[in-house]
Amino acid sequence: xxxxxxxxxxxxxxxxxxxxxxxxxxxxxxxxxxxxxxxxxxxxxxxxxxxxxxxxxxxxxxxxxxxxxxxxxxxxxxxxxxxxxxxxxxxxxxxxxxxxxxxxxxxxxxxxxxxxxxxxxxxxxxxxxxxxxxxxxxxxxxxxxxxxxxxxxxxxxxxxxxxxxxxxxxxxxxxxxxxxxxxxxxxxxxxxxxxxxxxxxxxxxxxxxxxxxxxxxxxxxxxxxxxxxxxxxxxxxxxxxxxxxxxxxxxxxxxxxx
Amino acid sequence: xxxxxxxxxxxxxxxxxxxxxxxxxxxxxxxxxxxxxxxxxxxxxxxxxxxxxxxxxxxxxxxxxxxxxxxxxxxxxxxxxxxxxxxxxxxxxxxxxxxxxxxxxxxxxxxxxxxxxxxxxxxxxxxxxxxxxxxxxxxxxxxxxxxxxxxxxxxxxxxxxxxxxxxxxxxxxxxxxxxxxxxxxxxxxxxxxxxxxxxxxxxxxxxxxxxxxxxxxxxxxxxxxxxxxxxxxxxxxxxxxxxxxxxxxxxxxxxxxxxxxxxxxxxxxxxxxxxxxxxxxxxx
Numbered sequence: 063x064x065x066x067x068x069x070x071x072x073x074x075x076x077x078x079x080x081x082x083x084x085x086x087x088x089x090x091x092x093x094x095x096x097x098x099x100x101x102x103x104x105x106x107x108x109x110x111x112x113x114x115x116x117x118x119x120x121x122x123x124x125x126x127x128x129x130x131x132x133x134x135x136x137x138x139x140x141x142x143x144x145x146x147x148x149x150x151x152x153x154x155x156x157x158x159x160x161x162x163x164x165x166x167x168x169x170x171x172x173x174x175x176x177x178x179x180x181x182x183x184x185x186x187x188x189x190x191x192x193x194x195x196x197x198x199x200x201x202x203x204x205x206x207x208x209x210x211x212x213x214x215x216x217x218x219x220x221x222x223x224x225x226x227x228x229x230x231x232x233x234x235x236x237x238x239x240x241x242x243x244x245x246x247x248x249x250x251x252x253x254x255x256x257x258x259x260x261x262x263x264x265x266x267x268x269x270x271x272x273x274x275x276x277x278x279x280x281x282x283x284x285x286x287x288x289x290x291x292x293x294x295x296x297x298x299x300x301x302x303x304x305x306x307x308x309x310x311x312x313x314x315x316x317x318x319x320x
Numbered sequence: 321x322x323x324x325x326x327x328x329x330x331x332x333x334x335x336x337x338x339x340x341x342x343x344x345x346x347x348x349x350x351x352x353x354x355x356x357x358x359x360x361x362x363x364x365x366x367x368x369x370x371x372x373x374x375x376x377x378x379x380x381x382x383x384x385x386x387x388x389x390x391x392x393x394x395x396x397x398x399x400x401x402x403x404x405x406x407x408x409x410x411x412x413x414x415x416x417x418x419x420x421x422x423x424x425x426x427x428x429x430x431x432x433x434x435x436x437x438x439x440x441x442x443x444x445x446x447x448x449x450x451x452x453x454x455x456x457x458x459x460x461x462x463x464x465x466x467x468x469x470x471x472x473x474x475x476x477x478x479x480x481x482x483x484x485x486x487x488x489x490x491x492x493x494x495x496x497x498x499x500x501x502x503x504x505x506x507x508x509x510x511x512x513x514x515x516x517x518x519x520x521x522x523x524x525x526x527x528x529x530x531x532x533x534x535x536x537x538x539x540x541x542x543x544x545x546x547x548x549x550x551x552x553x554x555x556x557x558x559x560x561x562x563x564x565x566x567x568x569x570x571x572x573x574x575x576x577x578x579x580x581x582x583x584x585x586x587x588x589x590x591x592x593x594x595x596x597x598x599x600x601x602x603x604x
Contacts, residue, residue: 064439065391071432072423085435087469089507090537097468097505097535100543104430111576112429141425145385145398146360185361214362256365 074098075105076138109137111235112147113154117177119232120158121168132161148185152178169223176225176249179217180260183253186215191254192311194304200314206281210274215253216308218263218271222246226262233270254307266291267299274303279315324413324491324523326351326569328599332589333573338382341581347444348547349588351412352376357385359409360401363435378573380524381411385427388447388461389420389434397491399454406455411571413524415460416451418444418481419520435470436480448488459486460523462493465501465530465544477502478516480594486562491523496558497550501530501542510557518534519565527558528573549588559594567599 064182067085074080088094110133114121121129136157142150155178158164159171191213200208226247230236248268252259263271266287273283280300287294303309329350334342352373359366372378386398406414419431435441451459463481475483485492494517503510529548535541550558550572562568572587 068420068423068434072426072428075428075430076426085471087471087473088505088535090535090539092471094468095536097541100467100541101430101432105428108429122540141388142429143425145387145395145422145429146401147427147429148358148359148361185366186363188363188367215364253364258367262370 070276076103076141078102078138106134109142109147109150110134113137113151115173116151116181117154119229120173121176122232123170123173123228124164124167128163129302130163132158133159149182154178167264169221169225169228172219172221172223172225173229175221176219176229176251176260179249179251180258181217182217183215183251183258186213186253189213191307192304193311196312197300197304200312204314206279206284207315208275208280209315210280210303210309211311211313212275213252213254213308213310215251215258216306217251218268218275219249219251220246220265220268220272221248225249226260250306250308252306252308259306262293264291266294269304270294270299271303271308286291321452324415324458324460326380326412326524326578327593328567328569330588330595331378331380331569331571332588333382333571333575334369335578335584336369337578338581338584339372340513343372346376347585348583348592349377350435350592351380351569351571353380353382353573356383356402356405358379359405370409374411379409379411380398380413380415380569381405381409383414384431385415385421385429386416386451387420387422388416388444388451388493389432389440390420390422390447391420391440391443392423392494394420394447394450395422399451402451402529403455406457413460414455414457415462415508415524417462417464418484419464419561431464433464433466433468433470435472435473436477437472438474441475441483444484448484448490449467449541452488452490458489458491458523460491460493462495462526463496463498463517465498465542467505467541468545471504476516478513478518482518482521485518485521486602490521492518492521493524493526494519494522494561495526495528496561497526497528497530498544499552501544505544506541507539510553511560514557514561519561522565522568523561525558525561525568525570527554527570527587528575532556546573546575549583555590555594558591559598562594562599563602565599566603567595570595 075159082098110130111131155171155174189300224247231238270287272287327350331351334352527550528546531543531545533541570591
């Protein structure tokens, strides 16, 4: 088997328009189409099941049959490039957003984004969050200039749909019920120790956290948050953030006089 | 080079859903096996689980993505990830498959077959030399479950495996379910295959369940699914292997439709009973 014959075996696994390769054999015939089909099916279904393991709530919402069909389309268009599948499917949310049969579920892609954030958190490096009391030791006149180093597990997901409510109901965290108050929801995902936490946050908090995650100083992040929420409470948000385990360090820049 | 040295007892493939049950009590399990690629994330629960397993049981690291049967060069990045895992967890054994799973830049996530020729033999020997040199340990190579054959094959599978073991010093992982699946699919005699198998190189045995279907001519086509209990004819083949080889590290694999922990443990206890009854007679 040369590299070329291996290539001719590989190509039809992903491209169903190609016929099975030549040179195959079986005791029942020289064109074992169904036997080659076992490999075809293993590749597409195996990878689709790998995605199902990563996006269980998405699968629960649309059902196994719909999910597998959607995932198989994704797999054939975007097969993995690494044998490590823990992070396979980073582009699945964008694919789902453009997947016509799922157009009646406009929130679905954001559920995929939320589950992607949870998986990234699950596998993120183990680092201890900073002690929340550290903030009290920073001189008040320096607070505006501090920046935060975030835990690799922490991320903020914004949506114009009630994704945290939908996710909670379908993951068993809260009972399934009609959503009367259909509104935008944002989420903070963290994993301070081994368990992944998903909590709903206000739009002001989301803007605040996204600014801090970009490396913006606290004072400027506060300005941005107030821009979307006049009632934004800095003290409460700072306390919540430090308690969430999303921060691993606080950087105090030396003042100009120092 | 560190030799593969699993205890000659029954073990099981570790599934995260069983972790709490396993952690509660010391389990009557000779060793646990994990798929290496599931532990290549930075941190989190997978590593916490593996640390607990490592500290309490013998460990087998089983790769499913190195693509040793590829006609291209080995993926050196992946090999160095395997080395990091071996260095961190010091498993009693590392094993991989006589198969390929990557092509060009695509990982196909299946154990794909290859023809057995002098050309493919040379290439695989080269790859195994590279793996063993890099990991500084002996690896075990597993016989595949196959659904079709290649017209260009010239070497019987047992001879192919024996020659690889002879030239590289690697051990073999004898998957008895794969033997039964392949023998049925190719209308060969599984007992005859096992009679030809170089048992002296076997460092581990695998046992698992398979699914039954038919090809377009109506001939039986078995699929290696790892999603149910071990079939009776596979137990019978296992018993005949153990009767010849004596006790051997024997793993129950159950990767899909994973049952409750007591069911999986029960399968391992069935294997252990055969090791105790048949294996010790053979060794005596």
